[in-house]
Amino acid sequence: MGSTGILKNSTMICAPLMRETVEQMVKEMKQAKAEGSHLLEIRLDHITNFHPHHHLPAILDNKPLPLIILYRPKWDGGLYEGDEHSRLQTLRLAAELGADYIDFELKVASHLIRELKINYQSATKFIVSCHITSSTPSDEELANLAATMRATGADILKVVVNVTDITEIARIFHLLSHYQMPVIAYSVGERGLISQLLCPKFGGFLAYGSIKGYSIPGMPSLYSVKHTYKHDLMNSETKVFGLVSKPVSHSKGPILHNPTLRHENFNGVYVPFFVDNLKEFFSTYSGSDFPGFSVGIPYKEAVVEFCDEVHPLAESIGAVNTIIRRPCDGKLIGYNTDCEAAITSIEDALKGTLISGKLFVLVGAGGAGRALAFGAKSRARILIFDIDFERSNPCECNTLGMHPYTDQRIPVDQETLGDYELVFDAVYTPRKTSLLKEAEAAGAITVSGVEMFLRQAVSQFNLFTDRQGGVVCKMLKQAIWKVLSKRVVSDSGAKLLLPCLYLPTTSFHAGQVHCSPRSFFGVEDFLDDDNSKPYTYQKGKKSKNPNKHVSFKQRTEAYMEPFTLDVFISKRFVSASVTHRVTCKQVAVAGTNSKDIKAVLRSRSDIPACLAIGRILAERAREADVYTASYTPRERDKFEGKIRAVVQSLIDNGIDIKVYLD
Ligand SMILES: O=C1C[C@@](O)(C(=O)O)C[C@@H](O)[C@@H]1O
Incomplete structure (x- = not known):
């Protein structure tokens, strides 16, 4: 195919051009190239007073990039209202003139492609397209449709759907990644946006992007696919993070997280997920390809229910804005940042x-x-x-x-x-x-x-x-x-305050919400059950004198006793965690509000619940190769009753707990 060839294993970016005159088309072809498009889709049906023999050569002779010629009739969502014979004659002419790609509607593709392949043994590749306006077909229906399209002699298949729920996009991803020939498949609309943004991950033949100044409803801009989502860098290993929200388009998350992921050399992308149904969403996008989510309006409270475990802070707040899929077991852990x-x-x-x-x-x-x-x-x-x-x-x-x-x-x-x-x-x-x-x-x-x-x-x-x-x-x-x-x-x-971003002096969160084992932001608060009596643990005040002597014990404590235990008891629930002091990483957490634990308990806060938490936490700590931890009760806590039950249960289950009492 020479310079117009299909780039193997590399999704191309295509700018659709829909101008009324050939002059405008030619101008925009250059603009699209300058903006980074790999090929261009020329919508002949948008050109007014179109004269094929005059205009087609003018377009093809001036192309700075490979072109897809498309002459969409009204009956398939385009602007062309003339007779079908003239339309098909125009497409024949495009083949004769050696267009790189020609797009045919499924309805007419069969006999035309065969005819053209016999008559013009050119390098022209034929795209067969199908726009589905009814509900999104099932995986099986899509596979059958693809087989029908392929049977026309198509070189590339194009399927466009209009999903009513983001979970339907999973079928598009399945088609893209499983079909054994080049496929263009996507959905228009906000709910379908991820099909376009994640196209290279699933091996789509091309993704569309609109040029500057001519945005197309339901389509990302060329700029965003090139620069924000960096299609060039995406591959099947790319991890997909994103914001679960409704609405979602207001979010600046993608323009923050994407450059940062790249800066950190992390093969990941952050996209907007327009979600209608949390349950369906989490059960559809449940694999390790989707390792983390931000949660926005209106779901921060509702999403708690879908987390397998919830960080005690988020639990106390009753809202989660960050979810991580724990790599070891795929469980969803909710946090509040x-x-x-x-x-x-x-x-x-x-x-x-x-x-x-x-x-x-x-x-x-x-x-x-x-x-x-x-x-x-x-x-x-x-x-x-x-x-x-x-x-x-x-x-x-x-x-x-x-x-x-x-x-x-x-x-x-x-x-x-x-x-x-x-x-x-x-x-x-x-x-x-x-x-x-x-x-x-x-x-x-x-x-x-x-x-x-x-x-x-x-x-x-x-x-x-x-x-x-x-x-x-x-x-x-x-x-x-x-x-x-x-x-x-x-x-x-x-x-006037200067613009500032909080740059914590200690390592910030270090992969977990907690900065230190016991404090989230210097003062750790847990609301008691009647919501009136906060438990407050005031972190030891930092000395203002940087030269103050720090004892050997103070210096080495975190290394000599690297793990700390934290236990939290309220009238409603019990939770406990073991944290690595140096890295601030939580190595094990167990709470009676977690789905799996609460399912097997009679009460979430009685002594048997405390014993269960001790046992489960011990199991999880042992799984993480942690067998010792030190424990200092929170300031207002006494080492008795339920707290003692949790600690005793940990000890009984193989964890050596050193208890410090003032
Ligand atoms: O409140 C916000 C903002 C946000 O919803 C966004 O718009 O990107 C993302 C959330 O995680 C966060 O808690």
């Missing part, structure tokens, strides 16, 4: 003023609101308003102010905004919401949701990749700078 992100964003904007004792007024108790409330509760007084008391429709109240609802904002009187010292909006698209603009005008310090977004993304990234955070922090910082190219935190007038 929003809580720390929200509180540190506010604390940093207050420039060292403590939030303790202040009054927090929280509007909206959805997933993000819960995380913020939880973080604030132990230090400050908090007043919560939510439009929907029962939270029966969380989606509605969570998107206020978010693109495209930028004219809406939470219902707080503009006149009262000046009464607040600081106003924080968890929405980050746009960066400055109507609420923040008004608050700024009223003289309050304002904190954009971008701050929280960034911080939660850093922790999330470290969980996804199980890596240390320093480089990632810097990388994300650069990425967001490029994206926003403006300051990310603002306040009014002279008190």
Whole structure:
């Protein structure tokens, strides 16, 4: 095929061109090439007053790249309304002139392809296409359809569907990866977007991308497939991360996580998952190809149910925004990285003023609101308003102010905004919401949701990749700078705060949510059952004097006793974990709220439950080759009753626990 050949094992990017004149087409062919397209699809049916004998050679003679010639009739979704004979004559002419590819509708393909292959023994390749407007066929139906298409003599098959649920895309992936000839298959629409974004992973022949200035509904831009999702670098080993949300297109996650994954040399991609049904989604995309998810509106609370295990912090908050598929057993582990992100964003904007004792007024108790409330509760007084008391429709109240609802904002009187010292909006698209603009005008310090977004993304990234955070922090910082190219935190007038990204001094999360065995963000809070008495463990204060003598024991403790045990008991549940001090990695976790554990228990918090947690945690620790751990009860905990039962059970099950009592 010479220069027009099919690049083996490499998905091409194709820009469809739909202009009204040949001149425009020629101009855009050059633009598409400059933007990185590998080939071009020329929609003849869009050219007005089209004269085949005059216009076709003009197009083919000026092609800077291989062309697919397509002359779509009205009966198959195109613009051509003339007679069928003339249309097919035009396509015959394209073959005669040596077009690289010609696209035929399945209905007419059979006799035409045979005829053309006999008459013109050119290098032209024939694409046979089928647009399915009814429901997405099953795997079997798709295979049968592909066989019918192949029987026409096609060189390449093209199947376009319009899925009503993202799980139907799995059938497209199956077709792409299993069919023994070149296939183009994708779905249009937001729910179908991943079929286009992940096309190279599943071996699609080509993926489409629209050129700059001519976006095509339901299709990614050439720029995004080339630069954001980097089709060139994707292969069958690429791990797919993504945001589970509805809506999802507002998210800046892909433009943060994708460059960072590449920077870290991690063969992964981060995509938007428009999800309607969590259960179906997790059972469809259940393999190791999908190792981690962010969770956005409106699913942060609902998703807890689909996690096999939930980190104690997320459990206490009642919301999960990050899910990791544990490599050893495929279980889904839920975390919350929003809580720390929200509180540190506010604390940093207050420039060292403590939030303790202040009054927090929280509007909206959805997933993000819960995380913020939880973080604030132990230090400050908090007043919560939510439009929907029962939270029966969380989606509605969570998107206020978010693109495209930028004219809406939470219902707080503009006149009262000046009464607040600081106003924080968890929405980050746009960066400055109507609420923040008004608050700024009223003289309050304002904190954009971008701050929280960034911080939660850093922790999330470290969980996804199980890596240390320093480089990632810097990388994300650069990425967001490029994206926003403006300051990310603002306040009014002279008190202007510089844009900042929280760069923790210790290794950040190190693959787990916990920075240290016992503290998430310096102060660890767990709400008690009646939601009024937080357990608070105040981390030992760091000395301000860097020259202060550190004893040998202090220096070596983490190495001599590398594993710590943490036990948490509430009226509702019991959980315990073993953490490696140096890397801050949790090596084993067990909690009575986990699906598998609660299924076999009568109660989630009685003594038998504690004994079960001790036994299961011991099994998991032993599996991780950990046989010893040290345990210091949390500040308000006494080493008796249920706590003692957990620890005793661990000891009875082969773990040597050293207990430190003050
Ligand atoms: O709140 C957010 C933002 C987010 O939903 C996004 O828009 O990318 C991703 C979530 O993980 C996070 O908790």
